[in-house]
Amino acid sequence: MSKLVTVFGASGFVGRHVVRELARRSYRVRAAVRRPHQAVFLQPMGAVGQVQLFQSNIRYRSSVEDALHGADACVNLVGILAETGKQKFGSVQAGGARHVGEVCAANGIANLVHVSAIGADPDSDSDYARTKAEGEKAILDAVPGATIVRPSIVFGKQDDFFNRFAGMTRLAPALPLIGGGKTKFQPVYVDDVADAVARLVAGEAPTGGIYELGGPEVLTFKECLQLMLKIIGRKRALVPLPFFAASMMGRAGDIAAKLPIVQSPITEDQVKLLKRDNVVSSQGVKTFADLGITPDTLDAVLPTYLFRYRSHGQFSPEVPV
Template sequence: MATNGRTVTVFGGTGFLGRRIVQRLRDHEFPVRIASRHPDRRRSQFGPHDSQLLFVQADIHDERSIANALAGAYATVNTVSLYVERGRETFHSVHVESAQRVAAEAHRAGVKRLVHVSGIGADAASQSRYIRARGEGELAIRAAFADAHIIRPAVMFGPDDAFLTTILHFLRRLPIYPMFGRGSMKLQPVYVEDVAEATVRIIERAETQPTIFECGGPRVYSYEELVGIVARQAGLAPILVPIPLAVWHALAWASEMLPDPVLSRNQVELMQIDTVSSPEMPCLAGLGISPLPVEAILQKMLSKCG
C-alpha cells in the first residue's frame, strides 16, 4: 500500500468508534491500516475493496506486532477498550500496560501524531478499578509519548450502540423501567460520528501541542430525563422505578458470568458519577464541530431497532 507519508494505523479499528474513525480517515483521503488480532474476520465491515485500506495482524500485548503495524505510519489512533475482565485481559493490562506499549512503540517508530481514546471521568485516584485504569493509562501514555493527544468522550450514542439501544430494548419489553439509583446522575451523550470526526481533525491540525479534549454533546441530561425522552419518542409510557445502586452492582456481577454480558460493574460505577465535560477543557467546538443532540438521530435509531 502506498503510504504517501500520511498512513494512519488504527488499533481497535473494527469497534463501535474505531470503524467510524476509519471511515472518516478514508473520507479525508488518509491511507489506513486497521490493526486487529483477527483481521480476516473483520473485512466485511468495510464494504467493497479499498486499495488504501489495509488489515494487519496485531496484538496490543505484543510489542513486535505493534511495531510492525506502526512501521512507516504518520499517525496512530488507539481506540482499544475493555469493559469486562477475562483472564489476562484486565483493565490494567489493556488500559495501562497495552496503551503504554502502543505509545512507546509509536515514539520509537517516529510516528508524528498519537491520539488515544480515553473517557470523561478518567481518574488515576478513583476507587473504581476501571476508572482508575483509564486515568493511569493517560499518565502512562504521556510518559511514553509526550506529545500524545487524548480524547475523553462522554457516553457515545449512535446506531448499534450499547447505550440508547439498550435503554430502548428494555423500555419496549418492561412496563416498569428500573433506573440507576434515583436517575439523578448527569450525562452529556455525544454522537459517535462527532467523536470520529474530532479524531481526524486532531490528526490534521497544524498545532502539535499535546491536548486533552473532552467531547460531550450539546445538552446535559439527568438519566431519568434522558430515559423519558427516549420513551416518548418511542411512543411508550413506562413507570420509572428507582433501584438502589447496590442492587445494580449485584446484577452486574451476575451478568459478567455470561458469555455476552448485558451489564458490567464498570458501567454501574460510571453511572454513579456525572459524566459531563469540563468547561475548562477543549471540546468539539474548538475543532469546528457542532455536536448533534440525541434527539437529532434518535428517530433513525428507533426505526432501525424496529
C-alpha cells in the same frame, strides 16, 4: 494517499467511523484489529487498497511494533466496558496504551491521538476509570505531545446505551433507574467524535493536551430513558434502583458472565461509574469549540436508528419528539 495511519481498535463502534473519516481525507489506513476476518466491512470505506486489515493485539508489544512499522501517525481507540477472558482492564487500557506510546516514541511517531473517556481518574474505585487514567499517563510519558480525547457517553447506530435499554423494552415492563437516575451525561454523536479524531490527525485543529467531547445537551440518566421511550413510542415504568441494590445485581452479573453463554446486563464496575457525572469539565480542557465542530443533538439522530424498536418498526406512525 501518501500518509499511513495505524488505527488500533478500528473495527469497534467508534473505530469504524474514524476509519471512514481518515479515508475521506485520503489517508492510507492500517486497521489493526484482533480478528481481521470480522472487519472486512471496513475495506469499502476507502478506495481499493486504501484500508488495509492487519491482525494485531495491543496486549503484546511485538504485535504493536508490527502494526506501527512504517506508519506516519497512530490512533488508539482500544477499550473495554467489561472484562472477558484475557481482555482485562489493566492489560488492555493501561498496558496496551503503554505499548502503543512506547512503540510510537521508539519509531519517532509524534502524531498520536489516544481516545480515553470522561471520568478517567487515577484515584477512582472503578477499574475502568482508573486504568483509563493509567493509559493516558503512559501515552503522555512516552509521547508528551500526544493528544488525549475524552468523549462522554457516545451514541449512534451501534451504541451500547440507547440500543440496550430500547431492546429491554421489548420484554421488560419496567426499566431500572440506577441510583435514582440522577447521574448526568452529555451524550455525544459518534460521527462528531470521529470527525474530531480525524481533524487532530490531519492537523486541522490544535494538537496536544486533552480534549473533552460532549454533546450540546446535559441530561440525567432518567431523562435519557424518557427521551428514548418517547422516540420509540413505548410506555414503561422507570423504577429507582439504589446503588447498593445495583451493586449486588452487578456482582451477580459478574459471576454469571463467567459462563460462556451469559451476558451480564451490568457489572459492578459499571455501577461504580454511574456514581459520578459524565460531563465535560468546566475548565482546563479543550472542547468541540476548539475543533470548530458543532455537535449534533440527540433529537436529530436518535430517531434515525431507534425506529426499529417501535411496535411496528419503520412502519409505525411517526412519534413526535
